[in-house]
Amino acid sequence: MRAPNLFGRGERVQIEYSHGSKKTSNFNIGFIKPFRGRHRSTLTTSIFQANSEWPTSGYKQLERGLLLDLGFYSAPLLKHNIQWEANIRDLSVLSKTTSFAVREQAGLSLKSSLRHVLSVDLRDDVIFPTSGSLFQLTSEVAGVGGDVGYLRNDFFLQSNYSIWEDVVLQGCLAGGHMSSISNDMKIGMSDMYYLGGPLSIRGFDMRGVGPHSERDALGAMSYWSAGLHLFTPLPFRPGKGGFGELFRTHLFVNAGNIGNFQLAKSEDLLERLKNNVRLSYGLGIALRLGNMARARSELLLSVYFR
Template identity: 40%
Template sequence: MMGTVHAKEMEGHSQMDNPAPRKRSIDFKQPAKVQRVLIEGLVRTKEDFLISKIQDTFKAENFEEVVRQCVESKSQLQELGIFKTVKITVDTSKAPGASASDYEVKFTVEEKRFEGGVHTAAGNNDLETSLTMGLNNLFGRGEKLSARYAHTRNFRNRKNNQAHVHFTKPLNGNPNVRLVLGGYSTNTDVLLSGYKEASKGIQAAFTFPSTVGSHNIQWDGVWRDLRALSRTTPFPIREQAGHTLKSSIQHTVTTDTRDDKILPHEGFLLKAVQEYAGLGGNVEFVKLNTELQLNKEILPYIVVQLSAACGTMWGLGKEKRVTINDKFFLGGPLTLRGFHDRGVGPHVEGNALGTDAYWLCAAHVYTPLPFKPGLGGFGDFFRSHAFVNVGNVGAVELDKSLKENIEQLSEEFRLAYGLGLVLKLGNIARMELNYVVPVRFMNGDCVNPGIQFGVGMTFL
């Protein structure tokens, strides 16, 4: 039960007078009114910060509504992320002159001051080890100061070290409306494209919900130093080396109705990202990226999933630069299966150059393994699936019509199909072991037929 309902006996009766508990029935439709709400356990939290979370309990008109509003208030307190535990006690009011229908509600909380730890997580074919530390409720109104250092190693020996510091402030006590300020530093070796990058930046973000989904508006100012990874890095990548200063504004809107983020049965995901770089610095472009996923259970535990993604970008200004670290890349065991990571599109001496546009579609049929799926057992983490992936990369030319650009992107498409096993890793990542048959590919593509293994948080 989310809360505890206490019914006290009249004064003057001891435990010896009532040796056995008596059964009592509660009419949840009986009139009830909350006269007082107490919050115990506050140390740093300001009381005015919590008023909006508990004030609806005073609107209840019967006992059922009292219980429902208390549970809703508890949920809102937990969403703030500043309490370890929240407990509810509902009791009859002892205030002078109180009637039998008057109640008192007490929330007992335990504040969460510090948090942190060492974690290991799977990324897009990466294994990441991270150290996190955080100070919660810094000024008593839900603020958080967090620091994170992560070391990532790709299964093909790409290295990535990153450090982040962020200050988060919920606005008007709403954890879904936040202001985030921060800074970061990263060092990345991108083996498949023959370069390494060091970057240092600052950012400010504002997140808020709406009727069409959750929004994130973010500004980034970052200095980047791009270098050749080795002496064998080809000239088309070497000539892009050097320092760039990028100042960009990015808007992301996400609508997600899926019942599970990794192995959903129903629901859809729509995510659209728009970015403009050019608010200063020497990088200027417009970049658009969209992802759509639809899920439908056609028979018990048999799910059809249809996915699509596309993106395009345009460089702006004659003296502005668009370098390889801002481009799109396609291919990999969780996206365009049957190809290596960054395996589709232009390459030079085995190094992927990236493109200005791409599109990708996928169709999956998921079926359960014989481990009693849906009953909370081992089988809930596994699925078998058959799939078809099709996609292409290219460039959008502004001097051509929309029809001409679509025709260009639809020519020389890549196609692969296969089947395999999917393992759900918590609620953030998945692992796939597939047998893939690439049907259509082009000269220069890095094809990966047969057994293909992948781990990641994003998939199509």
């Protein structure tokens, strides 16, 4: 449910609610207020509840929280988001076979964090870009209250090049590292990095790469991933200029690694990053779903390098 232009100055309220077959319910109530001026500032306030289940990690989580977000531009294409998020999380085991390493983290935790997101988006399209780049850098400090504390930095880079008519080469690189800020504060499983699955390294199970305990993925404090993608029209261009433009042939190579890498030990860092690298490659068909997302059907091969 949306109420646009609520008070006549661009304000809007959005309410989303879902009820699952397992008697779980999620909701998000948001108030968005834009401001006039050259910085194009927008203030967003939201209250949310979210249920999530992670069978590959053996746990489920109920999260309730509050998010304040101030977005603005310091330059025409340089966007900043300054956020404060506070949430209460209830982590519980998913089955009787959940490992002890997961069970000992069950219970309530309170997280309060400050986050800064810097982004530059020069792409000509969000779903199937033909040119331009996207860069995003996220820095987060948790421990401004609560019992969860860490310093976390993530980056994401995507570049697109049109090498022929409607043939686009896309390169992606992402990575992140986090560290504890206090021995009295913890880092929970839901804060860790995970790798594997269709959104990171295709061909591996969701969260299938990295440290495990009795088949439960535990996550890690550092990761990197890279991808090279080639998008082309469908062979023989069926439906050219119409329905066929929603589809692309997709060839890809993905690689990445995850672990508890120590950045201070530079002599061992490159060796650790190269060890146990996972790689997958394949081809498929990508479908454009409006301006929101894309779906894929793929045939692939996965390789594990020790």
